[in-house]
Structures are given as structure tokens and as C-alpha cells.
Amino acid sequence: MKFSRTGLACMLSFGLLALPPLHSPSHAGKTADAIAAGLVGAAIVAAASRHHKHHKRMYYDSYEPYPDNGYDTYWNNVYSPAAGITCYRAQVACYKANGHFSAKWTRMQFADGE
Amino acid sequence: MKNMTMGLAALALLAVSGVAQGADDDHRLDDAWKAAVEDNEGVLSPAQVSGLNILAYESAVARLCDGIKLDEKKFAASVAAVVTGGSALSEEEQVQRLTAVMFQLGTANGLFLAEGAMKKDTFCAHAAEEKADKDNPHNWQ
Structure with missing residues (x-):
């Protein structure tokens, strides 16, 4: 799926929570899965990283996950x-x-x- | 002297812990932000998140404050500037990344709307100051 910069900007600017276009039932299911993974999956991926199962491409280069039970320290x-x-x-x-x-x-x- | 030193150390500790929990007199919705941020870090860089926070704030100001409106063209361009990157991601990862962008933007917008609505007068007065600050580029008209 490719988003043009203008299209993406418009989608985000005028509908803050607008979802990406769904092109076909099979694609819709795949996209919906990816969106769901994005909403809760960030947590899944982050948790996975803390257990050294890296999906590095989802992370910026200098990202360092906080340790287990370390969220309060991270937050503060x-x-x-x-x-x-x-x-x-x-x-x-x-x-x-x-x-x-x-x-x-x-x-x-x-x-x-x- | 020893007691004084210990007292100063205790005061310093209190000061640090007070800052860590957020200033008592601010209007930040600490617990809501804390819940929203948890486990959503890492997909977007701090620079990208800061950009989205600023855009979400500008949108909230435009919705709450009389006399301040978004320059929609500039705003759209700024959103696009934050979103760029991620070309090495798979299709599925791009959707996840875009979802993270939308989540951050929408959540931050909602929280800034709530913070602003609680203290609308001072929120809007402060926004007007930021708008008038020549050292603060913005996306308002």
C-alpha cells in the first residue's frame, strides 16, 4: 500500500482518526489486522523487543526499550x-x-x- | 552540620520526586498521558512524536480558542513532513506505522482538548502568546 504525501496529509489533517483506504475484502482483512496490530501491536512489538525478539525495522535507530517493570522510571x-x-x-x-x-x-x- | 546536610538532601529528594510526578500547579493530565504513552513508544522517533504533539496541540487550540484558526495548507504540509520516512518498511509495517501516527495524533489531540477545556482562558491566552512569538513557527493563520 502506498500513500501519497498529499493524500496522507489530507487524511490526517482533516480527519485525524481516518483509517487507511481498504481496497478489497482480502486486502481489507490484511489492513485491518495491521491496524489492530498497530493499535495494540506497538505494545506487542515493544514487549517482544524487551524479550530480545527484535523486529528492528519498526524502531528508530537509537530506540532503547525500558526494562520489564521499568515503565514508572521511564515515565518519570x-x-x-x-x-x-x-x-x-x-x-x-x-x-x-x-x-x-x-x-x-x-x-x-x-x-x-x- | 550533619543534620543540615541531611535536611538539604531530603529537600532535594522531595524536589526531584515532585518534579518527576509533574508540577502540582500544571494543567497536564498526567495519568491520562501516562496511560496513553505506555507501550506505544519505539515505532515513532521522539522527533516525530514531538512534531505530532505540536500538531495535535495546534489543532486543539484552533478548536477551542476564538480568533485562532489553522492554516490548513501549512498544517497538512507539516503532517506530511512528520510522516515521511519508513520506506524500508513492509506493507504491513507501513500500516502499523501509519496507525501509530494516527493514534498519537488523535490521542494527543484529545488530551490537549481536555487540558485546554479545563482552563480555557489561560490555555488560549498562552496559545496567543506562542502564536505571537516570532521564534515559534506555527501552523495557525
């Missing part, structure tokens, strides 16, 4: 790059002291790979 990886700014690595987001998400600081901290 928080830092402050400047006064009044709090960045959450797991969420990949920064918030300002006024309590709101900062697109500016999130971009500065994470958009270029941190």
Missing part, C-alpha cells in the same frame, strides 16, 4: 532545560510554569532529535 524521566520549563521525555513534551503545553519548547527540545 523529567528535566528542566530552563527556569519555568518542565520537559517530559516519555511524553515528548514540554510545559511552562503557567501549566500549559509549550509548542515552542517542545520543538526546541525534541524536534531535532534532542
